[in-house]
Amino acid sequence: MRVLTLISILTLSFFLGCKAEPQISTVSEPRHEMNSGGVLEAFQNELSKVIDKVSPSVVTIFARQEVEFNPFEQFDLPFNLPIEPFKRERRSLGSGVIVKYDKGKLYILTNNHVVENAKSITVRFDKHxxxxxxxxxxxPKTDLAVIEVDAKGIEDAQSRIATLGDSDRVKVGQLAIAIGNPYGLERTVTVGVVSALRRSIGITQYESYIQTDAAINPGNSGGPLINIYGEVIGINTAIVASGQGLGFAIPINLAKWVMDQILEHGKVVRGWLGVVIQDITPDIAEAIGVKEGVLVAQVVKGGPADKAGLQVGDIIVSLDGKKIDSVRDLQFTVMKTKPGTVVELTVIRNGKEKNIKVKIGELPEKVGSGQIEGGSEDLGISLRDLSPQEKASLGVEGVLVVGVVPGSLADLSGLRPGDVIMRVNYKEVKSVREFQNIIEALREAGKAKALLLVRRGENNVYVALRLR
Structure with missing residues (x-):
């Protein structure tokens, strides 16, 4: 409240100052005497205190990773000669934030992509x-990781623990401060505002990002996004490379839940319902006469929902009395539900409300048949990876179309549920992530359409997918 008051006074002072006649001052006059009421100085001092408080919690992370590399993959080799990929070392640079001290160990929260497949990890606390x-x-499903360091020899180790805030209370327009190590420039501070909430950008399975215009660059990954009270409200994760002021942070409440799961189980244990769902668009709402809830497009055979009697076409409107407004609502609610818990779903079936009790299962480690992996809301398509059994049965690699929104770009292009997308512009596609990356690259290149090779039934067909 104090900071908001300072900002209000600062704004008023600015407009009043605009109306005043210009005054001539000698060059020897102290700058602080020109400051209207000392508001700027007070605000600056408060900001510096916040940064000084949080900076010791921010670390630089160096990781040595081993990756596969095939220098010939861009060429068409004769006779389909098999080439074994080379392995080479790659150095990863990122940031992290100290979140816990326990039994002589410091625990650091960072991004999964910073430490993924690392052969060795080094954490720098300061220049010494x-x-x-x-x-x-x-x-990987949230791009988070927890690493630990022996606290022995680290000065004031326990005082370095960051204060974690409540991301559910974050509002658009609030000040946001990013601290990290962009391009190796340690503890760089940038200031901006929270630009938007609950963003989905298609890089992980569980997304509800805080968007900010506080500058984030390569090397900031894993560092904290903080509020004016010095509380961590997010973990900086991604940027839109072709844009400016488009940074994304994982909400700290989600990061805390993932961290607690990792510290307790060594992995993240998620609840699983076993359905493919999609949001109700205006076109679907007009067709079915229901505006709220999520539509069940597919039920995984043998999964929790199947055993409970859920059916394709059911509209889930609430879970244990909690209203369900979107796919994200149901996805995150089920994710945080302990496996074995019995919940009550309220569904609309054939225009009538029905209550169904479901025993939540545990999300399998690997994606199986019927589990949704991703898609694209603006294209109006839901996709998932093929299971090993499906690959063997169909004899193809690709991604399965599990849902197409009526009237969407995918629908107008002629894609259908059940299609298997095998290639995009002659590039083979073996996962949803590969599909999304190719489509994003085509859009960045200004392409309006993509040529898809699709297996439909027993035949292959080409589909020109509209991208805008």
């Missing part, structure tokens, strides 16, 4: 102190 670290656990 570096320590080896090891991974406690990772979660």
């Amino acid at each position: 102190t570096e320590k080896p670290a090891k991974v406690v656990g990772t979660d």
Whole structure:
């Protein structure tokens, strides 16, 4: 409240100052005497205190990773000669934030992509102190990881613990401060505002990003996004490379839940319903006469929902009395439900409301048949990876179309549920992630359409997918 008051006074002072006649001052006059009421100085001092408080919690992370590399993959080799990929070392640079001290160990929260497949990890606490670290656990589905370091020899180790805030209370327009190590420039501070909430950008399975215009660059990944009270409200994760002021942070409440799961189980244990769902668009709402809830497009055979009697076409409107407004609502609610818990779903079936009790299962480690992996809301398509059994049965690699929104770009292009997308512009596609990356690259290149090779039934067909 104090900071908001300062900002209000500052704004008023600015407009009043605009109306005043210009005054001539000698060059020897102290700058602080020109400051209207000292508001700027007070605000600056408060901001510096916040940054000084949080900076010791921010670390630089160096990881050595081993990756496969095939220098011939861009060429068409004769006779389909098999080429074994080379392995080479890659160095990863990122940031992290110290979140816990326990039994002589410091625990650091960072991004999974910073430490993924790392052969060794080094954490720099300041210019005099570096320590080896090891991974406690990772979660690719949210791009989070927890690493630990022996606290012995680290000055004021316990005082370095960051204060974690409540991301559910974050509002658009609030000040946001990013601290990290962009391009290796340690503890760089940038200031902006929270631009938007609950963003989905298609890089992980579980997304509800805080968007900010506080500058984030390569090397900031894993560092904290903080509020004016010095509380961590997010973990900086991604940027839109072709844009400016488009940074994204994982909400700290989600990060805390993932961290607690990793520290307790060594991995993230998620609840699983076993359905493919999609949001109700205006076109679907007009067709079915229901505006709220999520539509069940597919039920995984043998999964929790199947055993409970859920059916394709059911509209889930609430879970244990909590209203369900979107796919994200149901996805995150089920994710945080302990496996084995019995919940009550309220569904609309054939225009009538029905209550169904479901025993939540545990999300399998690997994607199986019927589990949704991703898609694209603006294209109006839901996709998932093929299971090993489906690949063997169909004899093809690709991604399965599990849902197409009526009237969407995918629908107008002629895609149908059940289609298997095998190639995009002659590039083979073996996962949803590969499909999304190719489509994003085509859009960045200004392409309006993509040529898809699709297996439909027993035949192959080409489909020109509209991208805008």
